Amino acid sequence: MRADTARYVAGRLGTAAVLLAALSLVVYAGVDLLPGDPASARLGPDATPEQLTAARERLGLDEPLAQRYLEWAGGLLHGDLGTSANGTPVAGMLAGRLGNTAVLTALTILLLVPLSLLLGVALGRRAGSRADGTGSTLLLLTTAVPEYLVAGVLALVLGAQSGWLPATSLVPAGDSPLAHPEVLVLPVLSLLWVSLAYATRVIRAQTLTACRAPHVEAMRLNGIPERAVLCQGVLPAVLPAAAQIWLVTSAGLLGGTVLVEIVFNYPGIGKVLVTSVSTGDLPVVQALAMLMGALTLLATIAADVVGTAVGRTRSV
Numbered sequence: 001m002r003a004d005t006a007r008y009v010a011g012r013l014g015t016a017a018v019l020l021a022a023l024s025l026v027v028y029a030g031v032d033l034l035p036g037d038p039a040s041a042r043l044g045p046d047a048t049p050e051q052l053t054a055a056r057e058r059l060g061l062d063e064p065l066a067q068r069y070l071e072w073a074g075g076l077l078h079g080d081l082g083t084s085a086n087g088t089p090v091a092g093m094l095a096g097r098l099g100n101t102a103v104l105t106a107l108t109i110l111l112l113v114p115l116s117l118l119l120g121v122a123l124g125r126r127a128g129s130r131a132d133g134t135g136s137t138l139l140l141l142t143t144a145v146p147e148y149l150v151a152g153v154l155a156l157v158l159g160a161q162s163g164w165l166p167a168t169s170l171v172p173a174g175d176s177p178l179a180h181p182e183v184l185v186l187p188v189l190s191l192l193w194v195s196l197a198y199a200t201r202v203i204r205a206q207t208l209t210a211c212r213a214p215h216v217e218a219m220r221l222n223g224i225p226e227r228a229v230l231c232q233g234v235l236p237a238v239l240p241a242a243a244q245i246w247l248v249t250s251a252g253l254l255g256g257t258v259l260v261e262i263v264f265n266y267p268g269i270g271k272v273l274v275t276s277v278s279t280g281d282l283p284v285v286q287a288l289a290m291l292m293g294a295l296t297l298l299a300t301i302a303a304d305v306v307g308t309a310v311g312r313t314r315s316v
Contacts, residue, residue, distance in 0.1 A: 009305055016301050023293050024076065028069045031286045076290065082283035090287045094269065098291075101261065101268035103177050105253050107184060108191040113246055115192075116199035121230075121238065123200070124207025136204070142197035147256035151190035151263040158186060169266040183266070190260045195249045202245045203238060210237035244303040251299035254292050 047055070056062050072082060081090035119135070126132045159167025169183035177184055210216060216233040220226075261270030269288055276284035 012301055012305050016298060019297055020294055021073075023297060024073050024290060025069065027289045027293060028072055028286055029065065031282050031289060032065060032068075072286070081287040084284050085279070085281040090284055093284065094272065094287065094291075097267065097269045097272050100171070100177055100266065101257055101270075104184065104187055104191065104257055104261070104266070104268065105250070107188045108195065108253060109246070109250055111188070111192055112195055112199060112249065116196055116203055116246075117238075117242055119196075119200045120203025120242070121207045121234070124204040124238075125211060125230075125234075127204075127208045127211075132204075136201070139197040139201050139204075143194060143201070145194065146259075147190050147194055148259040148263055150193045151187070151260045154186045154190055155263060167264075169261075169264040171267050177267075183264075187260050187264050187266055190263070191253055191256055194256070195253060199242075199245050199249050203242050206238045206241040207234060210234045213237065240306065243306050247299050247303035247306065251296040251303075254296060 061068070075082060079091070081094070084090050084093055123132045123135050155167045158165050165185050166183050167186075169177070169187055171177050171180055171183060211234060213233070216229060219229045219233050224232075257268065258270040258273060260266070261268040262274060265271070272284065273288050275281070276288070
């Protein structure tokens with residue numbers, strides 16, 4: 001069975017490689033269709049047609065799309081994300097910004113894991129109670145509210161009006177956001193809002209199913225203490241599904257992070273992405289789209305592998 005699991009994981013990794021290759025093609029071709037190009041972005045609106053033509057030749061934009069794609073994809077394989085319209089390597093532009101975004105995402109996940117597990121298990125064990133009904137209704141309503149709307153309300157109420165927390169997450173140049181924890185509170189709360197509700201609902205449902213399983217009922221009939229029933233009978237059935245939902249939610253956080261960063265003017269990849277799209281800096285847009293798509297794809301496949309591996313282990 002271990003050999004079967006290993007073959008399955010290897011197969012999924014192969015699938016991931018094929019999907020990443022297809023994703024790179026879609027990203028490059030799709031972004032290439034956006035208005036503007038690096039030549040006009042670099043030279044500005046006053047550039048003459050002759051200057052634009054010369055710049056496009058220097059940047060290789062006059063080459064066929066297929067050739068440009070192969071050169072770009074080859075660079076990705078060697079860690080080269082390309083060159084921005086202003087001549088700066090994209091990897092250097094994004095290094096600090098990606099780190100700042102990673103801080104937001106990591107803090108959100110660190111809070112999401114224990115909170116969703118505690119809330120989900122607590123509601124699932126009390127299924128049908130008033131607390132469960134109220135909590136489930138609130139969770140359902142919460143999932144319908146997008147992160148950017150939550151961010152706007154928090155910035156207005158807890159930031160601009162009350163002054164309890166900064167309404168904008170400004171970080172001095174060269175500093176880490178961790179050196180200014182107050183600017184992280186509202187962005188993290190905004191990201192946690194929807195992701196916590198979604199993960200908690202899934203864990204609640206899994207807990208309810210586990211509590212009604214025959215082996216759990218047998219443990220209770222045999223007089224085993226409820227705490228031991230929870231640790232030995234319920235949690236082992238809940239944690240694999242919880243791990244899956246945490247991975248999937250982590251992938252979904254990327255899109256929400258971009259929007260939340262824009263609301264709070266946080267120095268992450270969100271502002272860079274919006275600016276690059278508006279100015280036609282296509283190499284930056286392509287690099288960011290590829291990175292975000294690849295992380296989402298890999299997290300989704302990891303969740304699939306976790307669920308399948310656990311299922312096969314149980315069937316032994």
